[in-house]
Amino acid sequence: MMAESAKNPNHPKKGSTIKVDPIKKVRDIKAIKKMLHDKPRDLCLFTLGINTNLRASDLLRITAGMVKDLKPEDELTLKEKKTGKHRRITLNKAAIAAIKGLLACRDYEDDDPLFVGQRGCLSVPSVNRLVKSWCKSINLKGNYGSHTLRKTFGYHQRVTFGVSVPELMVVFNHASQRETLEYLCIQPEEVKSIYLNEL
Structure with missing residues (x-):
């Protein structure tokens, strides 16, 4: 059993949550996509994440067979974790x-996870690290993580x-x-805009 003092000080207390930000500017989304242009797995993870309301845990459950024959406006059916x-x-x-673009990069069996790393299927902590690194690379200020993708989708909707x-x-x-x-980090902005209305 790990001693209390040896625990990760950055880990949230039980019952609390870490708030992460959406990526609010379209130009920042474009900058990340441009940066990931030659990394099909990361580009697909980012693009799917900000174009759906799926949690990272559900994105990682997608298999090649679930999406290989889909066309725009087709539906992906998934059981939420x-x-x-x-x-x-x-x-x-x-x-x-x-x-x-991702499926064209390697041979997938239908049961293969869409998103794989060097040690097999990616994990949620891996996605967390990836999102943080992408946002840091374009000098975004704020707190970002795997939930940023889902929040970005909702914020821009x-x-x-x-x-x-x-x-x-x-x-x-x-x-x-x-x-x-x-959840979408909109409330403070909309409240602030009320005070800016001049009479």
Whole structure:
């Protein structure tokens, strides 16, 4: 048993959560994509992550056979690790292009995980490290991790594409609009904008 003093001081206390940020600027998303251009696995992981509401644990459950024949607007059906529920995710052109690019790089069996590392299937901590390193490489300020991908998807659905909060509540399976706004790091910005309205 590890002594209390020897535990990782950065690890959150039981019951608490680490808040990570979405990538809020489209130019930063483009910069990361450009940086990952010659790394098909990382580009696909990033692109799928910011174009769906899947958690990292669910992205890592995708097998080659689940996606090899999909076209834009086709659905990926996946059983969520956290909830046990079956999810149907519609994939857009960017997601399909990234998947095709990755599948072309090596021979996959249908049961092979889509995202593999040197020691087999990637882990969530590996995804966490990758996302942190990508954001650091383009000098993004803030706290980033594996959940950043999912949050980036939701943030831009609301801010860039104008998707309604009730729709996003359904997408993220949240109990209230406030929970969705706080999760996507939008609430403080929208509240701040109220004070900037001049009479």
